[in-house]
Structures are given as structure tokens and as C-alpha cells.
């Protein structure tokens with residue numbers, strides 16, 4: 001039974017779903033990195049929010065880990081390259097908390113416009129400072145969105161409802177989408193110049209880090225109010241403090257900070273500054289949504305292999321998964337076969353799909369071929385890390401899709417480039433389910449690829465098969481299936497035998513010594 005650790009506070013629905021789906025679950029929150037390292041080795045899955053930092057160091061101790069699920073959106077607390085290199089799938093729940101977070105941004109915008117937190121403190125202190133708190137109306141004001149994805153577009157919708165004018169800077173926002181959202185797309189400089197309120201909704205990346213730098217803050221309109229419910233690190237916090245102190249910035253509300261938890265901060269106590277402790281996603285509704293989604297996604301992956309909302313591996317929908325499953329088995333076998341047979345350094349690999357296979361999502365097929373190929377050299381390779389390892393090794397990977405149907409209704413062909421030239425194998429599915437090798441180095445064969453196998457290239461001459469049978473029989477090796485292919489009568493022949501026992505080096509030596517044998521290799525699947 002797979003075992004999952006929930007390491008951050010999560011709605012109880014998550015644990016309930018894991019149990020219902022046959023996944024054992026422990027909920028242990030608030031661990032230090034060292035405490036987490038000590039226990040992480042027992043788990044197949046890890047469910048987190050933003051508190052658990054899944055560093056390379058933690059991953060090194062996660063010897064059984066197959067999947068990390070983030071109950072939420074941002075995954076900057078997970079070292080994704082390190083997870084990928086280890087073959088661990090990283091998933092998030094990209095929509096479950098977006099409305100809630102957008103609402104928090106709007107709430108903070110109101111808080112700034114009417115100085116609600118300060119007015120509340122003053123009133124409850126018995127001061128009744130009616131003349132101190134003079135607000136601004138939102139109607140007719142310009143809201144600048146930096147980042148117009150899921151959350152940004154909900155904020156835009158709500159702001160338009162408040163009769164605001166919404167302008168947006170997002171290099172990936174198409175003019176059509178901007179029109180559909182009712183926002184005006186523009187450059188960052190134009191947005192800085194025009195916005196009365198600015199709200200940030202981008203992930204933290206090398207491109208967005210410090211997007212509101214000291215220089216950019218200086219370009220803003222005097223009195224601008226700034227809201228950040230996305231990630232600490234998008235704003236230069238020291239420059240923000242200076243801007244508030246000088247009065248150039250009329251207000252700032254931060255839900256997120258460079259260092260979290262932010263228990264002390266130079267901004268704390270600054271007039272017109274509002275802070276919340278990373279509460280963007282903290283509503284009952286959003287937490288139920290993300291808990292259910294993350295548990296279902298993790299359980300799917302651990303129990304059935306279905307992949308949803310993964311960030312480092314192609315997704316595989318519940319409809320696609322059963323259709324693709326036999327192809328992935330075929331692809332792994334073909335990859336394993338070329339990996340065992342091709343000698344020397346591999347420089348390139350082409351994965352061609354033909355007929356029915358050409359109608360499918362090719363990425364998982366490619367990943368499975370690469371996993372099969374590289375597993376020949378390392379046990380820790382799987383579909384997740386294989387594409388990364390291939391890239392790291394400089395392997396040129398090409399995907400080709402042929403619409404035409406060839407001799408088979410469906411076909412996957414794998415061709416590797418080696419110093420000795422190209423080597424190609426191809427397979428089909430019998431009855432849409434059973435993987436079958438149909439072509440080996442240009443010779444037509446028809447074989448199962450399973451268990452222990454013996455691959456022989458010999459001169460096609462009478463009497464050979466009898467001698468081979470005797471040699472194997474004398475060594476106590478039973479032949480299961482026997483497949484023969486040849487280019488022409490009397491030319492080079494290929495034999496693929498499945499045998500009940502592994503063929504050791506001594507027996508391989510005897511086979512190689514048989515007259516007419518050019519190559520003999522033991523294979524395993």
C-alpha cells in the first residue's frame with residue numbers, strides 16, 4: 001500500500017480521500033528540515049502547502065518518493081530540477097484557491113483605499129478620528145495588473161465590476177485574451193505611469209524577481225497604492241519602505257514577504273502599510289478545494305499512474321491513460337531493446353509514431369522510450385527523469401508523427417544514432433494491448449519482448465537451429481518462444497529466443513562458438 005506524508009496544515013478531506021483510495025497517510029506538520037529528512041524515506045508521496053521546503057537535501061533522503069503534491073499554486077518551495085533528476089513528479093492544484101486569492105487582493109485594495117486596518121485600531125482605541133481617515137473611491141480609478149493569468153484575470157473581472165479601468169502587463173497575454181478580459185494590454189513602463197493601484201499576480205521567476213525594483217517604483221504615479229498577494233521577492237521591500245516614507249507611494253499591502261514567516265520587518269509600523277501573513281489562499285472553500293484535488297491527484301498517480309497538473313512531466317488524462325498504457329509498455333521495451341543492442345555512444349534518438357499511435361499524445365511515449373533506453377545503465381531512471389537525463393547527456397531527441405498507416409494499424413519505431421550508424425527497431429500492439437516487436441535492424445521479425453531473451457545474428461544455413469537447441473538443452477536452458485527473421489534466404493538471419501533461465505557468460509561463449517554465429521547477446525526485459 002502506498003504511503004503519503006501530509007507535512008503542512010491541510011483540510012481533513014485530504015487524509016479522508018487518501019484512506020478511501022487505499023493510500024496510507026500520516027499527518028505530521030511543523031517538522032524542521034532535519035526532522036523531515038529523518039522520516040521522508042518511508043513515503044511514496046508528499047502533500048505540502050507553502051511551509052515545507054522541499055530542497056535538494058530533503059530529496060536526497062526521499063529514497064522512496066515518487067510524487068510531491070502542492071495543495072495550492074506556487075511551487076517555489078520545491079526544487080523542481082532536483083525532483084525531476086530524482087524522477088519525482090511534482091504536481092500542484094492550479095485553480096482551487098485562485099478565486100479566494102483574487103478576493104484577498106481586492107480586500108487589500110479596499111483596505112488601502114479606506115485605511116481600514118488603521119481606522120479599526122484607532123476606533124477600538126476609543127479615538128474616533130473621523131477627520132484623520134480620508135479615503136479614495138475605486139470607481140473610475142486605474143488598476144494595473146502585473147500578471148494576468150488565473151488570479152490576475154479574476155481580479156480584473158472583480159475590478160471591472162467595481163467600475164475600475166484595468167490595464168495589464170503580461171508578456172504572455174494575447175491581444176484576443178486581453179479583449180475578452182476587458183483589459184488594456186501595455187508595456188510595464190506605461191502601466192507604471194498610469195496605474196492608481198498596482199496588483200501583482202505573477203510567479204516568482206528570474207524574470208519577475210524584483211519586477212517592482214527601486215527604479216520601477218520611481219516610475220510610478222505619485223500616491224500609487226500597491227498590493228502583492230503573489231510572492232515575496234517581486235518587490236524591492238527596502239525601496240517600498242522608502243517610497244512609503246517619502247509619500248511617493250500612497251499605500252502598500254503585502255500578503256507575501258521575501259522571508260517567511262515575517263515576524264519582524266522594517267515595513268511593520270509604517271503608515272499606510274497593511275500586512276497579512278500569507279493568507280491569500282486561506283478560506284474554508286479554497287482549502288477544501290485544494291485538499292480534495294491534491295489528494296485525488298496523488299492517489300491517482302500512486303494507485304493508477306494517472307498524471308494531472310504535473311509540472312515536470314506531461315499530463316495524462318483519465319481517458320488517455322488507459323489508451324496510452326500499452327503504448328508506454330511497448331515504448332519502454334523498444335527503448336530497452338535498442339539500449340541493450342546498440343553499441344558505443346548514442347548521439348541521437350528518433351521516436352516515430354504511425355497509424356493509430358499518431359493520434360495519441362506523443363510526449364509520454366517518448367518519455368517511456370527514453371526511460372527504457374536509459375534504464376539499461378541505471379536503475380533509478382523513470383519516465384520523469386529520463387527526458388532530463390537525455391538532455392543532460394546531449395542526446396538529440398526527435399519526435400516524428402506519420403499520419404499514413406503502414407503495414408501495421410499502429411506502429412512505434414525507435415532509431416538511435418550511433419558511431420556505427422543508425423539502428424532501428426519497431427513494434428506494434430496486437431489487439432491494441434499486447435506489445436510486439438515487428439522490426440529489428442531493418443529485418444522483419446515478430447516477437448514478444450519479455451523476461452530473459454537471447455539475440456543471435458547468424459548466417460542462414462541448414463542445421464543451425466538444431467545445434468543451438470542442443471547447446472541450450474545441454475546447459476539446462478529451456479526455450480519458451482523462438483522467433484526468426486532474415487533479410488534473404490541464405491543471408492543474415494536474426495534469432496530472438498525467450499528462455500526460462502538467464503543465459504550466463506559461459507553458455508553465451510558456447511553459443512558464440514557455434515559455426516555461423518556472428519553475434520550472440522543475452523537480453524532482459
Ligand SMILES: NC(=O)C1=CN([C@@H]2O[C@H](COP(=O)(O)OP(=O)(O)OC[C@H]3O[C@@H](n4cnc5c(N)ncnc54)[C@H](O)[C@@H]3O)[C@@H](O)[C@H]2O)C=CC1
Pocket residue numbers: 072073074075094097098101146147148149150151152169170171172173201202203204207208229230231255256278279280281282
Ligand atoms: N498569497 C497566496 O496565498 C497565493 C499566492 N499565489 C501566487 O499567485 C501567483 C499567480 O497565480 P496564478 O494566477 O494562478 O498563476 P498563473 O500562472 O495562472 O498566472 C501567472 C501569470 O504571470 C504571467 N507572467 C509570467 N512572467 C511574467 C513576467 N515576467 N511579467 C509579467 N507577467 C508574467 C504569466 O504569463 C501568467 O499569465 C502564483 O504564482 C502564486 O505564487 C497563488 C495562490 C495563493
Ligand SMILES: O=C(O)C(=O)COP(=O)(O)O
Pocket residue numbers: 049050051071072073074075097278279280281282
Ligand atoms: O497556492 C499558493 O501559491 C499559495 O501561496 C498558498 O499558500 P498556502 O497554501 O496558503 O501556504
